[in-house]
Amino acid sequence: MSHASTAVQERPTPPGGPGAPESGLSSRSLPRLAPVGFAAVAIVLAVGLGLAAGWHSKVQWGMIAALFFLAISYAVTSVVENRRQAKDRLATSIVWVCFLIAVIPLVSLLWTTVSRGAERLDGYFLTHSMAGVLGSEASGGVYHALIGTLEQVGIATVISAPLGLLTAVYLVEYGKGSLAKAVTFFVDVMTGIPSIVAGLFILSIMLIFEIQPSGLMGALALTILMMPVVVRSTEEMLKLVPNELREASLALGIPKWRTILKVVLPTAIGGITTGVMLAIARIAGETAPIILLVFGSQLINANPFSGAQSSLPFYIYEQYKIGEAASYDRAWAAALVLIAFVMILNLVARGIARWKAPKTGR
Structure with a gap:
């Protein structure tokens, strides 16, 4: 009986069993569109918090939404998958947030320039100079x-x-x-x-x-x-x-x-x-x-x-x-x-x- 009990105690636990370590690979995984859902929830929470606090700056809303997005991504991934995947998704999310922070000002600048400049840009503007044109006049070109x-x-x-x-x-x-x-x-x-x-x-x-x-x-x-x-x-x-x-x-x-x-x-x-x-x-x-x-x-x-x-x-x-x-x-x-x-x-x-x-x- 002692030999049998010793053999039973030394039997390894299956990797996928309930005793598996938390850092091991899990069979459960989030869908590919999960980051989109995280972003939507983060935006809703940021807008709600901003309105409740009386913040009118969209920049503040965006920064809060980014923080919510990172927190939700890490928390949900830790629960559904494991901490290892959560850290990986957190790093990926940080890269995406930094990318958006860099791109949004450029897109905003380009959009403002195109929207404001297209109102005046035409053939006349490209083929005429400012000779004899006062600054307050709408004529003249480049x-x-x-x-x-x-x-x-x-x-x-x-x-x-x-x-x-x-x-x-x-x-x-x-x-x-x-x-x-x-x-x-x-x-x-x-x-x-x-x-x-x-x-x-x-x-x-x-x-x-x-x-x-x-x-x-x-x-x-x-x-x-x-x-x-x-x-x-x-x-x-x-x-x-x-x-x-x-x-x-x-x-x-x-x-x-x-x-x-x-x-x-x-x-x-x-x-x-x-x-x-x-x-x-x-x-x-x-x-x-x-x-x-x-x-x-x-x-x-x-x-x-x-x-x-x-x-x-x-x-x-x-x-x-x-x-x-x-x-x-x-x-x-x-x-x-x-x-x-x-x-x-x-x-x-x-x-x-x-x-x-x-x-x-x-």
């Missing part, structure tokens, strides 16, 4: 500012893209020693330089040599801001190219410069193009250097090398400063044009990257 932005950004890109690309090629393929370290250090410093500092640098040169304001001066300041972004993004893309491709090309007796030109650059062209477009998108919205160096103009000036010009960011600032209802409408419409300009650049970059990407299949 044509002169659009020309200035295209020319200034275009000149900055023509200067920055080749120099940035060649600098990145040097750092990745040839750069060794103190010179490469110095270049890398100054590129990192220039990446975080404020735009007003670049404008002041060009302005000091203008004062020394008595150069008049023009679109070119603004483009040179934008070049200073754009070049480190191009260098850093291109450098990272070139580092992603496998060394096996370089070694295979060199093993065939192809010179290094030709290997870079025919193998390395075509392989990384997608990322390089995207980096250049991101740099263009950054400088397209700069205002401080344009205010210092271009001065703005109400007239159409298609010559960036002589005379004052305008730009879309400067036009938005100028119209907002007037303070009239008509000028606010023009400012929102110009902001919508600027956003559309950046979006078109990104679409073109994606198209070029897909077109120039190396073919992987037969």
Whole structure:
């Protein structure tokens, strides 16, 4: 009897039995749409609590709803499944909440710009300038500012893209020693330089040599801001190219410069193009250097090398400063044009990257 009782006591408990540890895997699971239900309940509770407490801010309601959502997700999952799954769902819920916190302001900004700017944006607005138009009048357009932005950004890109690309090629393929370290250090410093500092640098040169304001001066300041972004993004893309491709090309007796030109650059062209477009998108919205160096103009000036010009960011600032209802409408419409300009650049970059990407299949 003693041996039998000992054998019974040593028999292991089945994993799914009532004595299973709480951290083990459970056969019960919540449906896939459970997070949606949690979110709905959390919103209802947050709105009810906000109304009961007299809170009128929707931001407060949203933050309370997020806290309720996290608490409900963890509590229900702990009861239905187990604590291990509850911790996993809590981490996933936190990621989703952070994602919504980051996206909601962007969506709100885009929606406000589109709704306010679409009221004034039309063919007349895009084809007329502000020559002879008072700030309180509803007429006038953005044509002169659009020309200035295209020319200034275009000149900055023509200067920055080749120099940035060649600098990145040097750092990745040839750069060794103190010179490469110095270049890398100054590129990192220039990446975080404020735009007003670049404008002041060009302005000091203008004062020394008595150069008049023009679109070119603004483009040179934008070049200073754009070049480190191009260098850093291109450098990272070139580092992603496998060394096996370089070694295979060199093993065939192809010179290094030709290997870079025919193998390395075509392989990384997608990322390089995207980096250049991101740099263009950054400088397209700069205002401080344009205010210092271009001065703005109400007239159409298609010559960036002589005379004052305008730009879309400067036009938005100028119209907002007037303070009239008509000028606010023009400012929102110009902001919508600027956003559309950046979006078109990104679409073109994606198209070029897909077109120039190396073919992987037969």
